[in-house]
Amino acid sequence: MLTFMASDSEEEVCDERTSLMSAESPTPRTHQEGRQGPEDAENTTQWRSQENEEDCEEDPDRYVCSGVPGRPSGLEEELTLKYGAKHVIMLFVPVTLCMVVVVATIKSVRFYTEKNGQLIYTPFTEDTPSVGQRLLNSVLNTLIMISVIVVMTIFLVVLYKYRCYKFIHGWLVMSSLMLLFLFTYIYLGEVLKTYNVAMDYPTLFLIVWNFGAVGMVCIHWKGPLVLQQAYLIMISALMALVFIKYLPEWSAWVILGAISVYDLVAVLCPKGPLRMLVETAQERNEPIFPALIYSSAMVWTVGMAKPDPSSQGALQLPYDPEMEEDSYDGFGEHSYPEVFEPPLPGYPGEELEEEEERGVKLGLGDFIFYSVLVGKAAATGSGDWNTTLACFVAILIGLCLTLLLLAVFKKALPALPISITFGLIFYFSTDNLVRPFMDTLASHQLYI
Amino acid sequence: MTAAVFFGCAFIAFGPAFALYIFTIATEPLRIIFLIAGAFFWLVSLLLSSLVWFIAGTITGHKDGPVQKYLLIFGVLVSVLIQEAFRFAYYRLLKKANEGLKAINPEETTPSMRLLAYVSGLGFGIMSGVFSFVNTLSDSLGPGTVGIHGDSPQFFIHSAFMTLVIILLHIFWGIVFFDGCEKKRWCALLVVVLTHLLVSALTFLSPQYGINLVLSYTIMVLMGIWAFFVAGGSCRTLKLCLLCQDKDFLLFSQRSR
Numbered sequence: 001m002l003t004f005m006a007s008d009s010e011e012e013v014c015d016e017r018t019s020l021m022s023a024e025s026p027t028p029r030t031h032q033e034g035r036q037g038p039e040d041a042e043n044t045t046q047w048r049s050q051e052n053e054e055d056c057e058e059d060p061d062r063y064v065c066s067g068v069p070g071r072p073s074g075l076e077e078e079l080t081l082k083y084g085a086k087h088v089i090m091l092f093v094p095v096t097l098c099m100v101v102v103v104a105t106i107k108s109v110r111f112y113t114e115k116n117g118q119l120i121y122t123p124f125t126e127d128t129p130s131v132g133q134r135l136l137n138s139v140l141n142t143l144i145m146i147s148v149i150v151v152m153t154i155f156l157v158v159l160y161k162y163r164c165y166k167f168i169h170g171w172l173v174m175s176s177l178m179l180l181f182l183f184t185y186i187y188l189g190e191v192l193k194t195y196n197v198a199m200d201y202p203t204l205f206l207i208v209w210n211f212g213a214v215g216m217v218c219i220h221w222k223g224p225l226v227l228q229q230a231y232l233i234m235i236s237a238l239m240a241l242v243f244i245k246y247l248p249e250w251s252a253w254v255i256l257g258a259i260s261v262y263d264l265v266a267v268l269c270p271k272g273p274l275r276m277l278v279e280t281a282q283e284r285n286e287p288i289f290p291a292l293i294y295s296s297a298m299v300w301t302v303g304m305a306k307p308d309p310s311s312q313g314a315l316q317l318p319y320d321p322e323m324e325e326d327s328y329d330g331f332g333e334h335s336y337p338e339v340f341e342p343p344l345p346g347y348p349g350e351e352l353e354e355e356e357e358r359g360v361k362l363g364l365g366d367f368i369f370y371s372v373l374v375g376k377a378a379a380t381g382s383g384d385w386n387t388t389l390a391c392f393v394a395i396l397i398g399l400c401l402t403l404l405l406l407a408v409f410k411k412a413l414p415a416l417p418i419s420i421t422f423g424l425i426f427y428f429s430t431d432n433l434v435r436p437f438m439d440t441l442a443s444h445q446l447y448i
Numbered sequence: 449m450t451a452a453v454f455f456g457c458a459f460i461a462f463g464p465a466f467a468l469y470i471f472t473i474a475t476e477p478l479r480i481i482f483l484i485a486g487a488f489f490w491l492v493s494l495l496l497s498s499l500v501w502f503i504a505g506t507i508t509g510h511k512d513g514p515v516q517k518y519l520l521i522f523g524v525l526v527s528v529l530i531q532e533a534f535r536f537a538y539y540r541l542l543k544k545a546n547e548g549l550k551a552i553n554p555e556e557t558t559p560s561m562r563l564l565a566y567v568s569g570l571g572f573g574i575m576s577g578v579f580s581f582v583n584t585l586s587d588s589l590g591p592g593t594v595g596i597h598g599d600s601p602q603f604f605i606h607s608a609f610m611t612l613v614i615i616l617l618h619i620f621w622g623i624v625f626f627d628g629c630e631k632k633r634w635c636a637l638l639v640v641v642l643t644h645l646l647v648s649a650l651t652f653l654s655p656q657y658g659i660n661l662v663l664s665y666t667i668m669v670l671m672g673i674w675a676f677f678v679a680g681g682s683c684r685t686l687k688l689c690l691l692c693q694d695k696d697f698l699l700f701s702q703r704s705r
Contacts, residue, residue, distance in 0.1 A: 085477035092480070350558060385582045390491055393575070397488045400481060426491070426592055433498040440520060445607065445654040447614055447647070448498070448527040 024203075047055045067116050088403050091362055094233050095370055099395075101237040102244070102371040103378045103388055111190040112245045113380060119246045121145045126248040132213075139421045140249035142258045148260065153273040161280055176219055176235070180212040183238045240371035244379060253378050253427075256420050263414035280413065354380060366415040370395050386438055390430040394422035449588040449604070457588060457608035461581050463572050472566075478559060480565050483694045486538060493534035497527030521652065522582055528648050531572070531639045535622065539629050558578020561630055562623070562679055569622020573615035581611040599655075606657045613664045617647060620671035627678045640682065643667055 106112055118125070121144055124137035159168055185208050192199055215235075218228045247255065266272040374395065378388040398419025406413050441448065477582050501523035505584035507559045549558045559567070575625045621640045628636025647667060655662050676686075682705055685694075 085481055089477040089480055092484075204652075353608060384580050385586055389582070393484060393488050393491055396484050400484070426495075428494050433502050434494055437494075437498040437501050437523065438583070441524070442584055443579065444520065444601070445610075445651060446520065446522050446524055447610055447651045448494075448531070448576070 054126045060225060069106075070216075081335045088400055090127045091399060091403065092281045093363075094229060094398060095367060095396070097390075098233045098237050098240070098371050099392060100368050101233070101239050102375040104436055105187075105191075105237070105241055106244065106375050106378045109190050109194045111193070113240050113243075115248075117246070118248060121148055122247060124250050124251075134250060138248070139256045141248070141251040142254040145255055146258050146262055149259075150273070153266065157277050157280070160277055170229055173220065176216060179230075179238055180219075180393040181208060183235075184208055184211055184243065187238060187241070214222075227295040232364060233367070236367035237371060239364075240368045240375055243368070243372045244375040246373075249380065252372065253424065256369060257424060260414075260417040260420040263416040265287040267412050268397075275412070362415060368418055370399075370419060370423070373427070377423075377427050384431070384435055386435060387426045387427060387430045388433070390426045394426040420433075449590070449592055449594065450631065451589070453604055454580070454585060454588045457581075457604045458585055460605075460608040461577060461585075461615075462574075463613035464612065465577065466572065468570060468619075469574070470486075473570065476559075479563070482542070482559070482564060482567045483571040485541075487575035489534045489538045489568075489631055490572045490575040491579075494527070497523065497530045500526050500530070514672030519547065519670045524648050524652075528644050529641070531576075532625075532637075532644060535568070535625055537639075540609065541627055542568065552602070556679040561626060565623045566636055568626070569619040570615075572622060573618030575613040576618055577611045580614065581607055600657065602657060606661065610651065610664065612665060613661070613668050614647070617644075617664075617668050617671060618677040620668070623675040624671065643671060 081175070122141035123144065124140050125136055126134050128134050128137060156168070186205075188208065214223075214227070215231045217223055218231050219235075266274045269275065276336065349438050374388060377391045378385075398421070399415065402413060402415050402418050405418075469483075473483055492669065501519065504522060505519055508519060520693075542561070546558055546561065546564070587695070588604055594603050621644065622635055625640045628634065628640070647664050650660050650663055
């Protein structure tokens with residue numbers, strides 16, 4: 001989900017939450033404390049861009065809004081649009097980077113395109129001779145996967161409702177440990193094999209240890225923003241690569257379609273788990289940290305990051321939670337709200353700084369599924385780059401449209417449906433219609 | 449084929465477009481969005497043209513021989529027409545978007561139609577060039593000998609230059625087209641469509657690279673001059689620019705720093 005937190009939306013009621021949110025990036029201090037939540041959840045788009053150019057006039061509005069939604073609509077729209085294009089680009093860049101990493105890996109490292117078994121979530125094989133059987137198996141796989149995701153989301157909601165924060169936190173830490181160490185080790189091994197580079201175990205250990213440790217620190221605690229962003233992109237890419245490798249062909253496409261529908265339902269329906277999660281957090285007026293559903297044993301890990309109270313000691317402000325929901329995917333997808341507290345008035349200096357920063361957030365699950373789509377297009381397209389590029393452009397345009405809708409509706413919006421729909425349409429049409437046309441043109445050296 | 453061929457052809461084909469992107473588009477978020485939207489429009493037009501070609505192929509029953517060649521020619525011509533139709537559609541969309549943006553925040557500087565003409569042309573051009581050439585480029589990294597069966601050994605170089613000319617032409621066509629739409633000079637649109645058809649038709653002379661390339665580049669230069677004058681340039685401003693005496697430009701560059 002994309003969460004867009006307009007500066008005036010935090011104080012408004014639950015329906016102001018958007019999965020596509022522009023998070024006000026706080027000043028570095030507050031950014032880091034707020035980051036604890038999202039940082040724990042690798043899945044959530046703990047992507048906060050800091051812009052230091054917000055108007056001061058937003059200040060009174062933002063805090064006026066706690067009592068009264070006081071921003072004049074013109075100013076609001078102007079501010080939305082003022083940051084609209086920039087926010088879109090702030091999302092384009094990481095999404096593009098993630099996709100580039102995934103496509104580059106798929107095209108060069110053969111490991112991720114070799115079929116080597118399937119996940120337990122997709123038990124039905126696709127090696128059947130008949131088309132109908134294969135379709136049935138992929139649909140069954142999808143049903144199993146989606147139900148696992150739904151169950152995990154509900155489990156997360158229940159955990160959150162009963163305040164089992166430590167459990168969630170631990171789970172989150174476990175999942176990021178696995179991603180940062182185990183998957184990185186496997187990835188590095190395969191890349192080294194592909195390029196026939198010899199590396200001794202001590203060096204490997206040093207590299208993986210440093211990479212993983214810094215990653216854990218950056219994601220779960222404090223670190224430079226860019227480094228945190230880079231780590232999130234890398235773990236999304238790693239996750240997407242795992243999906244690309246282990247999801248069978250047709251199941252992957254059906255799962256992508258089903259996930260978009262699920263995202264739509266979970267975020268927009270009143271009884272959707274994500275929406276309930278967000279509303280619960282709102283009721284409690286406490287920050288909800290992105291829960292990363294990811295588990296080594298069950299391939300799900302849930303974690304909830306809490307802001308470190310000591311780090312907030314400097315501010316000592318009650319929370320004014322902004323909920324944002326991120327969807328992410330461990331071996332499935334999860335949306336979870338992420339709360340981000342801005343400093344309250346009473347600290348004018350901080351207020352100003354806080355006002356000046358704004359960012360956009362996107363769930364890590366969205367990164368992962370966009371990359372899965374583009375990666376699958378790159379993996380299966382018989383060496384065809386046109387399909388990959390078409391899917392890439394389609395996803396970016398979908399993201400742009402979603403952000404536009406976000407600016408218009410100012411409430412939680414799922415980021416997957418539009419992009420994945422465009423991506424799927426363009427994948428199948430480019431692969432079946434455009435590719436033969438362009439290939440024939442290229443072989444005759446005709447240009448259109 | 450060697451890495452030299454790959455890099456050489458890649459830079460020939462995409463170097464100018466990449467430079468234009470870096471220097472004029474990459475700094476402004478709104479322009480990037482319009483660029484990608486332009487690329488998307490071109491992609492949709494290609495999709496439609498492929499659909500038309502596919503349907504025509506299905507109707508004629510996928511026979512081999514000269515029928516396929518005629519189908520291809522038909523496909524190319526239809527594709528050109530559809531591309532120009534989508535350029536017009538993009539113009540309409542940009543006009544609406546511009547009006548919307550202006551209405552919402554009148555004091556913000558929204559991009560002018562001329563700038564959007566350039567950006568959309570570049571978007572169309574980049575997408576067109578990439579789709580035409582990137583598969584050939586990736587093949588050039590693999591093993592093989594060009595022309596071993598008697599075809600021309602200049603396949604890659606010719607493709608690279610052709611891609612470059614197509615990209616530049618799309619930019620100029622975009623500028624002239626949008627200007628024609630703005631000033632309601634429909635003859636400009638007609639000329640754009642005709643030159644596009646001409647350039648595509650010239651590629652039918654494929655093994656005769658000489659005529660093909662020379663004519664295409666001539667058309668490109670002519671369109672470029674036309675676009676230059678349409679976009680507001682003149683001999684005087686050109687002289688000022690080349691002699692670095694253009695005060696407005698120098699002041700502007702200093703301001704933006």
